[in-house]
Amino acid sequence: SLDLTQPPSLSVSPGQTATISCSGDQLGRKYVFWYQQKAGQSPVLVIFHDEKRPSGIPERFSGSNSGNTASLTISVTQAIDEADYYCQTWDGSTASFGGGTKLTVL
Amino acid sequence: QVQLQESGPGLVKPPETLSLTCTVSGGFSSSYYWSWIRQAPGKGLEWIGYIYYGGTTKYNPSLTSRVTISVDTSKNQFSLKLASVTPADTAVYFCARGITLGGIVAPHFDHWGQGTLVTV
Numbered sequence: 001s002l003d004l005t006q007p008p009s010l011s012v013s014p015g016q017t018a019t020i021s022c023s024g025d026q027l028g029r030k031y032v033f034w035y036q037q038k039a040g041q042s043p044v045l046v047i048f049h050d051e052k053r054p055s056g057i058p059e060r061f062s063g064s065n066s067g068n069t070a071s072l073t074i075s076v077t078q079a080i081d082e083a084d085y086y087c088q089t090w091d092g093s094t095a096s097f098g099g100g101t102k103l104t105v106l
Numbered sequence: 107q108v109q110l111q112e113s114g115p116g117l118v119k120p121p122e123t124l125s126l127t128c129t130v131s132g133g134f135s136s137s138y139y140w141s142w143i144r145q146a147p148g149k150g151l152e153w154i155g156y157i158y159y160g161g162t163t164k165y166n167p168s169l170t171s172r173v174t175i176s177v178d179t180s181k182n183q184f185s186l187k188l189a190s191v192t193p194a195d196t197a198v199y200f201c202a203r204g205i206t207l208g209g210i211v212a213p214h215f216d217h218w219g220q221g222t223l224v225t226v
Contacts, residue, residue, distance in 0.1 A: 001167060031212040035151070042200060042218040043151065049210060086151050090212045093164040095141075095153035 002030075002091035004098035011104040018074040020101045022087030025068060030089045032070040034063060037100075038083045046085075047072060079105050108132040110201050110219035118195075118226050124188040128201030128219060134182040136160065139204030139213040142175060142186045144197040145221070152197075156204055156213075157184055191226045198223050 005023045012018045022032065032050050035043035045054050047063035050070065060075045070089075074081055082105045087098040114126035128140070142154040155165035157175045165173045169188070177184040188195060198221040204213030 031210060033214045035215070037151075042221055043215070044218075045214055045216050048214040049207070049212075054216065088151075088153075088214075094167060097151040097153060100150040 001094045002027075002089060002096045004087055004089065004096055006085075006087060006098040006101045008099070009102045009104065011106060012077050014077060014079060014105055016077055018077045018081070018103055018105075020072045020074075020085050020087075020103065022070045022072070022098045023068055024070075024089065024096075027068050027070055027089065028066045030065075030091070032063065032065045033088045034061075034072045035086045035088065036081075036083045037086065043086065074103075077103075077105055081105055108203060108217045110203065110217055112199060112201050112219045112222040114222060114224070116223060116225060118191050118224060120192050120226055121190045124186070124191050124195060124224055124226070126186045126199055126201075126222065126224070127183050128185070130182045130184075130203070134179065136177075136179065139206075140175075140177065140184040141202045141204050141213075141215060143200045143202055143215070143218075145200070146194075146197045149197075154186065154188075154199075193226050196224065196226045 034047035037043040050065040051063045062073045084100045086100045109131045118124045136159045139156040141156040172189045174187040200221045201219045202215040203217040
């Protein structure tokens with residue numbers, strides 16, 4: 001399976017932009033998905049196919065993927081965005097998750 | 107409204123087999139990738155495997171020798187068996203629905219169960 005590397009943590013102030021990276025070998029050639037997991041809850045899909053938002057996900061969530069790095073950007077970050085974020089991709093028929101990034105909004 | 111619910115023992119002794127079932131309501135079809143994902147305490151997500159159309163299965167290479175995923179379409183359920191468990195298998199186990207869109211064969215997990223903690 002493909003190793004995906006994320007920063008363990010990121011802190012931002014409310015209203016700022018948060019950008020979470022996900023690195024992997026030739027990741028730009030694959031589709032990347034992002035999940036948000038709040039404390040004690042199940043993960044929720046926030047980005048699919050690199051940059052698409054599911055219905056109900058705010059427009060402040062966006063994604064990109066190029067080269068070896070995919071990114072999740074949260075603009076005008078709010079307190080409710082505080083959560084763990086995981087990137088995910090497929091290497092053939094095997095799914096891989098990044099180690100997760102804990103986003104703190106303070 | 108699709109809902110998934112995991113069920114099974116919360117405590118398993120080594121080296122027994124962990125067995126969990128996921129019951130799906132609101133839409134059970136063989137065209138989805140019915141998946142199991144786990145999360146050890148304080149750790150990240152780990153994909154275990156899925157079952158797809160006609161019973162095709164794919165497993166995480168690190169677990170493939172111990173994992174079996176099966177489906178019972180008559181009960182709208184799919185199941186996980188993990189053999190020879192050790193304390194390292196202690197985790198919250200999630201079942202999830204994988205879906206493909208736009209002809210892109212890379213499923214994403216759009217519905218998840220609430221998760222069930224299994225302690226070994």
